Each structure stands twice: as C-alpha cells, then as structure tokens.
Amino acid sequence: xxxxxAYEAISEExxxxxxxxxxxxxxxxxxxxDTTVPAGVDGADLAAYCLMLGDDALIMSxxxxxxxxxxxxxxxxxxxxxxxxxxxxxxxxxxxxxGTADGSKRTEDDYAFCRxxxxxxxxxxxxxxxxxxxxxxxxxxxxxxxxxALLVRLRESVDPVLAAVAAAGVKETTYHRDYAAQWxxxxxxxxxxxxERMEAGLAEVAPxxxxxFAPTAVEERLTGVAVNPALVRPEFDDVLAQVLAAAGLHWxxxxxxxxxxxxxxxxxVHTEAMGYLLAELQSxxxxxxxxxx
Amino acid sequence: xxTALDEGMLLRAREIxxxxxxxxxxxxxxxxxxxxxxxxxxDTQVVVSLTPTYSGCPALxxxxxxxxxxxxxxxxxxxxxxxxxxxxxxxDFISPEGRRKLADAGIAPPRSLPERAAGPVPLTLVAxxxxxxxxxxxxxxxxRTAAFSGTACKDLYRCRACAEPFEHVKEI
Numbered sequence: 001x002x003x004x005x006a007y008e009a010i011s012e013e014x015x016x017x018x019x020x021x022x023x024x025x026x027x028x029x030x031x032x033x034d035t036t037v038p039a040g041v042d043g044a045d046l047a048a049y050c051l052m053l054g055d056d057a058l059i060m061s062x063x064x065x066x067x068x069x070x071x072x073x074x075x076x077x078x079x080x081x082x083x084x085x086x087x088x089x090x091x092x093x094x095x096x097x098x099g100t101a102d103g104s105k106r107t108e109d110d111y112a113f114c115r116x117x118x119x120x121x122x123x124x125x126x127x128x129x130x131x132x133x134x135x136x137x138x139x140x141x142x143x144x145x146x147x148x149a150l151l152v153r154l155r156e157s158v159d160p161v162l163a164a165v166a167a168a169g170v171k172e173t174t175y176h177r178d179y180a181a182q183w184x185x186x187x188x189x190x191x192x193x194x195x196e197r198m199e200a201g202l203a204e205v206a207p208x209x210x211x212x213f214a215p216t217a218v219e220e221r222l223t224g225v226a227v228n229p230a231l232v233r234p235e236f237d238d239v240l241a242q243v244l245a246a247a248g249l250h251w252x253x254x255x256x257x258x259x260x261x262x263x264x265x266x267x268x269v270h271t272e273a274m275g276y277l278l279a280e281l282q283s284x285x286x287x288x289x290x291x292x293x
Numbered sequence: 294x295x296t297a298l299d300e301g302m303l304l305r306a307r308e309i310x311x312x313x314x315x316x317x318x319x320x321x322x323x324x325x326x327x328x329x330x331x332x333x334x335x336d337t338q339v340v341v342s343l344t345p346t347y348s349g350c351p352a353l354x355x356x357x358x359x360x361x362x363x364x365x366x367x368x369x370x371x372x373x374x375x376x377x378x379x380x381x382x383x384x385d386f387i388s389p390e391g392r393r394k395l396a397d398a399g400i401a402p403p404r405s406l407p408e409r410a411a412g413p414v415p416l417t418l419v420a421x422x423x424x425x426x427x428x429x430x431x432x433x434x435x436x437r438t439a440a441f442s443g444t445a446c447k448d449l450y451r452c453r454a455c456a457e458p459f460e461h462v463k464e465i
Contacts, residue, residue: 027354027357029376030376030378031374031375031376032342032373032374032375032376032377033375033376033377033378075438075439075441075449078439078441078442078443079439079440079441081441082441082444082445083441085347085349085351085445086347086348086349086445087349088349089345089347089348089349089350090348090349092348092349093348093378148414149413152413152414160379161378163379164378164379164381165348165378167379167380167381168345168347168348168378168381168382169348170414171381171383171465172347172348172445172465174414175440175441175463175465177414177416178416178417178418178440179440179441181416181417181418182417182418182419182440185418235413238413239413239416242416242418243416243418246418
C-alpha cells in the first residue's frame with residue numbers, strides 16, 4: 001500500500017485498522033466481565049480500595065518505565081519493561097473496576113489522567129525517582145514483597161473481579177519479587193561499592209515502610225473484600241529477613257516518615273516527587289483532552 | 294431451536310477463532326496457546342471469550358481485532374470478544390500441539406507447573422530450577438541468562454553444549 005505523504009499514511013481515512021496493533025483507542029479491559037457489586041458490599045468503599053491498589057501499581061509502573069533506555073544492561077531493560085507492563089495491566093483492571101464498583105462509569109483514563117494529586121490513593125513509597133539501580137532494586141524488593149503478600153490473600157476476596165485480578169497478580173509478582181531479591185543478593189554480596197549502594201537504597205525506602213501496613217478505615221470496613229495490610233507484616237518481615245541474610249545486609253533502623261496531621265498517601269497526601277511525576281504522566285492527556293491514539 | 298445449519302455455523306466460527314495466530318508467538322494459534330475459553334452463536338452475533346495470558350499483555354488488543362476481522366471475512370459481521378479473568382491463564386493451558394510448535398520454532402516450551410502448597414509463596418533466591426532442554430540440540434546443560442525476555446511470557450537461556458541462546462516460555 002503506497003502513500004504520497006507520511007501524513008496520509010497515518011490519517012484516519014486511510015486507516016483500515018489492519019496495520020496498527022492498537023487501532024485508534026484502547027479497549028475496556030473488563031469487557032464481558034460481570035462487574036455487579038456483590039450483595040452486602042459497599043460500592044463506594046470497593047471503588048476506593050481498587051483505587052488504592054490500582055494507584056500503587058500505576059505509579060510504580062511509571063517509575064519503572066522511566067528506567068527504559070537507561071538500564072545498565074539490555075537484560076535488565078527487558079526485565080524492568082516487563083515488570084512495568086505487568087503492573088500497568090494490573091492498574092488498568094483495578095482502575096476500571098473502581099469505575100464499575102461505584103457506578104460512576106469513570107474509565108481507567110479518567111482516573112489516570114484526570115485526577116489531581118490529592119485524589120491519588122497510592123502509598124508514598126512508590127513516588128520517588130530512583131537515585132540509581134540499587135535504589136530501584138531496594139524499592140522493588142519492598143514493594144513486590146508487600147504486594148505479593150496482599151495479593152495471595154486477596155485471591156479469596158468476595159469480590160470476584162478483585163479475586164481474579166489478584167490470582168493473576170500473584171503469578172506475576174512472584175517473578176518480580178524473585179528478580180528484586182536476586183539482585184539484592186548480588187549487590188549486597190558483591191563489591192564494597194555495590195553493597196554501599198544497596199545499603200543506601202534500603203535507607204532511602206525504609207522510612208516509608210510502616211505506612212504500607214497501616215490499615216485505612218475503608219480496608220477495615222471491607223471485611224472479606226479487602227486484605228487488612230496489618231496482617232501481612234509478619235510475612236513481609238520474614239521474607240525481607242531471608243533476603244537480607246543471604247545478601248549479608250541489615251535492615252536499617254530509621255524512623256518512619258510521619259504524615260501531615262496524621263495523613264499520608266492513602267489519604268491523598270503525597271511527597272514532593274508526586275506532583276512532578278503526575279505532570280509528566282498526565283501531560284499529553286491534559287494538553288489534548290479527549291484525544292485517542 | 295438449534296438447527297443443523299446453526300450447528301454448522303457455530304463449528305465454522307469456532308474453527309476460525311481457534312486458528313487465529315497469536316501476534317507475539319505467531320507459530321501458535323489461540324487454541325494452541327490455550328486462551329480461547331468459548332465460542333457461542335446467537336441469532337445475530339458470534340461471542341468469543343478469551344483469557345489474557347498476563348495482566349498487561351499488549352497483544353490482547355490485536356488479538357481482539359484479528360478475531361473480529363477474520364470472522365467478518367467469513368461472513369460473521371457482528372463479533373463480540375469478552376474477557377474471562379477466572380481462572381487465570383497458566384502455561385499448563387498450552388496444548389501438546391502448541392508445545393511441539395514452540396520447540397520446532399526454537400523456543401523451549403514450559404514444563405508442567407508443580408503443585409504448590411497453600412500459604413505464602415516461597416522465595417527463589419538463586420536463579421535455578423528444573424532443567425530446560427535446549428530446543429536446538431536437546432542438551433540439558435543450559436543456563437538461564439535473564440529472567441525476562443522480549444515478551445513477558447518468556448525468559449532467556451543459553452545452551453552450554455551447542456552455545457545457542459534461546460527463549461523459554463515461563464511456567465506461570
């Protein structure tokens with residue numbers, strides 16, 4: 001098929017839909033899935049909970065995507081890209097579930113691109129840009145260990161959509177955690193310099209760990225639907241201890257970063273990094289509202 | 294009432310859906326890959342149900358488009374593609390025929406997933422696992438070089454016997 005100009009080739013008139021992997025718009029990731037809210041479950045609470053887990057995955061995925069084209073080796077580039085993709089897929093399902101649970105019919109794009117910083121519900125640990133590869137590994141180790149422990153339990157959720165998202169997520173996150181754990185050992189048990197960087201990475205993330213296990217009122221109300229994060233602390237500590245022992249590292253004793261008037265990520269109170277991250281993540285959608293691609 | 298004509302059309306629609314190739318592993322059909330859950334026919338519509346491999350699999354949008362296009366070419370104008378999330382896809386869903394086609398294409402097929410006890414998922418601290426045989430020379434003397442490859446569903450190996458690097462579909 002020939003075109004006189006490049007513009008002609010990409011214009012909608014010539015687009016038979018055959019040449020583009022994604023056509024000109026994204027499809028609903030829950031198409032055909034029964035999204036009825038189970039009896040006795042509060043739809044607004046369920047939506048709020050889906051946003052917490054969905055925002056964690058979305059923001060962590062975005063930070064991982066920023067490593068593309070600056071990874072130390074091609075193998076790590078593909079690993080980080082694949083982990084980012086798994087998390088983005090999980091975020092898309094969870095944000096879409098939020099819009100069906102509260103009846104607002106908001107789409108994944110509405111949530112990702114049209115909310116302000118204060119409306120995001122992710123934990124603060126996923127927000128900062130990584131100083132170096134060891135910093136990324138420390139964050140990914142903590143994030144995937146925590147999330148895997150949550151997802152394993154969430155497979156039993158009375159919401160069948162959440163349970164299904166969790167069941168797929170367990171398989172994927174197991175690979176993410178192993179990847180981060182193996183690199184933690186290589187760096188911690190490597191050279192003096194690599195150990196120093198790994199220690200610095202752990203020190204960077206340590207103040208944000210307590211927040212991961214603080215249950216919100218929404219999680220406490222959603223008995224049988226949500227997982228109370230306080231319950232997964234022992235498993236998290238146990239897994240971290242195994243990895244750190246194998247790496248010859250110690251968990252740094254650093255006080256937790258306090259919230260603002262007791263509020264933190266789950267309340268929409270974020271760190272400075274979050275505003276810059278969203279400015280980039282939302283720039284195209286804000287410059288061209290309603291555009292599809 | 295189901296007539297012989299309907300039966301024939303349903304079989305034809307199913308045959309077409311089963312034979313659509315996967316965009317990222319084009320040697321496999323959707324049936325080989327084990328993501329096709331169901332094909333049904335109403336008065337006016339073909340409904341195809343799919344289970345995505347990985348949560349973020351970018352091929353899913355293309356698969357939906359391919360299904361609609363190929364069914365339309367056979368006269369089924371109205372096609373709906375539905376997502377089925379549960380049970381989640383596992384590499385065990387890849388058919389014996391699919392495993393043979395993967396090996397023929399130089400990609401080591403996944404082994405059967407071991408039964409796992411309930412409770413916390415155990416850590417794997419050292420990159421290892423049961424032997425993956427080289428799809429080129431058959432040797433079991435292979436080493437994993439990366440936990441992820443060009444797509445989320447594969448990792449990378451190298452054969453120490455014939456020195457060939459190869460991909461392997463991960464057990465998930």
